Amino acid sequence: xxxxxxxxxxxxxxxxxxxxxxxxxxxxxxxxxxxxxxxxxxxxxxxxxxxxxxxxxxxxxxxxxxxxxxxxxxxxxxxxxxxxxxxxxxxxxxxxxxxxxxxxxxxxxxxxxxxxxxxxxxxxxxxxxxxxxxxxxxxxxxxxxxxxxxxxxxxxxxxxxxxxxxxxxxxxxxxxxxxxxxxxxxxxxxxxxxxxxxxxxxxxxxxxxxxxxxxxxxxxxxxxxxxxxxxxxxxxxxxxxxxxxxxxxxxxxxxxxxxxxx
Numbered sequence: 001x002x003x004x005x006x007x008x009x010x011x012x013x014x015x016x017x018x019x020x021x022x023x024x025x026x027x028x029x030x031x032x033x034x035x036x037x038x039x040x041x042x043x044x045x046x047x048x049x050x051x052x053x054x055x056x057x058x059x060x061x062x063x064x065x066x067x068x069x070x071x072x073x074x075x076x077x078x079x080x081x082x083x084x085x086x087x088x089x090x091x092x093x094x095x096x097x098x099x100x101x102x103x104x105x106x107x108x109x110x111x112x113x114x115x116x117x118x119x120x121x122x123x124x125x126x127x128x129x130x131x132x133x134x135x136x137x138x139x140x141x142x143x144x145x146x147x148x149x150x151x152x153x154x155x156x157x158x159x160x161x162x163x164x165x166x167x168x169x170x171x172x173x174x175x176x177x178x179x180x181x182x183x184x185x186x187x188x189x190x191x192x193x194x195x196x197x198x199x200x201x202x203x204x205x206x207x208x209x210x211x212x213x214x215x216x217x218x219x220x221x222x223x224x225x226x227x228x229x230x231x232x233x234x235x236x237x238x239x240x241x242x243x244x245x246x247x248x249x250x251x252x253x254x255x256x257x258x259x260x261x262x
Contacts (some may be wrong), residue, residue: 003103004094004124008131013051013138017100023051024059024142028066031059031239039262040068040173042233043224045203046139047256048079048132048180053243054256060239061258062139065176069145072176074107076150076169078162078220079132079180086155088119089165090126097149099134101141107148110169114150117168119161126153132180132217140178154220159208162223163230170227179224181217183255189244196240196255203259204235233261 009015014023044061047054065072081090091111096103114120127133133151140147150169154162166177184195199214208225210218228235239258244250 002094003096003098004092004127006099006134007129008134009100011050012131012135013055015100020100020138021142023055024138027051027055027059028063030056031063040071041065041176041260041262043177043179043228043261045179045181045221045257045259046136047182047258048135049182049243049254049256051135053247053254054182056246057239057241057256057258058139061260062143064238064260065143069143071173072144073147073174074110074150074171074176075140075144075147076110076152076166076175076177077133077136077180078152078154078178078217079130080217080220081126081130081153081155082132082216083129084126086126086153088121088155088157089162090121090123090153090155091115092127092151093122093124094127097134097137097151099137099141101138104137104141104147104149107150110150113168114165117165119157120165127151136178136180154217157219157223159222159226162220163226166223166227177224179217179220181215181221183215183257184213185216185254186252189242189250189253192242192244192253192255196242196257200237200240200257204237206235228261235259235261
């Protein structure tokens with residue numbers, strides 16, 4: 001069975017398993033959202049920068065899973081393409097994804113369900129060095145007892161094509177959808193706060209017309225908004241900060257948001 005090895009371990013997050021677990025525990029403990037949830041989220045939107053920049057914001061979303069680690073059996077994970085030009089949505093041809101915490105099995109049933117869609121291609125190169133998906137896996141491995149994964153790199157793609165795919169794999173309470181996206185890039189701290197607040201309001205109002213200047217995961221997010229509108233669901237903001245809040249530099253910051261839909 002082919003395994004996609006960890007590509008950014010030691011760069012975006014610790015490469016040693018025990019060290020990584022300690023870091024994850026600390027991020028989750030220090031997260032603003034530590035309360036026990038009575039509802040299991042169906043969707044999380046989380047950032048994907050190096051952990052020192054964005055993991056504390058991501059933890060605000062992942063903490064919503066704390067009581068539901070045994071319930072969630074499948075994770076549909078979507079993130080943008082940073083390394084290769086891509087039209088449509090890319091599946092990997094590997095059977096597992098590895099991190100320092102172990103391997104996660106690709107869900108063969110879900111992969112088969114979407115593989116024949118015209119907007120879906122099987123292209124390992126889109127996944128080989130892509131960090132937007134990989135950095136989410138340690139959080140999921142830390143919090144979920146046992147799960148399979150459908151990892152999808154989303155390139156330039158109309159919202160209705162993303163929605164069509166999501167509708168196929170939506171599932172029930174056993175399936176979690178995670179969309180990986182940062183927000184604004186390289187604005188000043190003051191500008192980023194203003195732009196990201198507007199983007200957050202747009203997401204919470206399910207207005208799916210985001211651009212790449214607002215969120216690098218705009219294509220996946222616009223499709224998600226269409227899906228949530230169709231299903232009558234709401235988005236809740238959990239955390240909204242930027243790298244100026246977490247790493248100190250206020251001159252050129254990257255925005256990060258954590259959101260959940262129930």
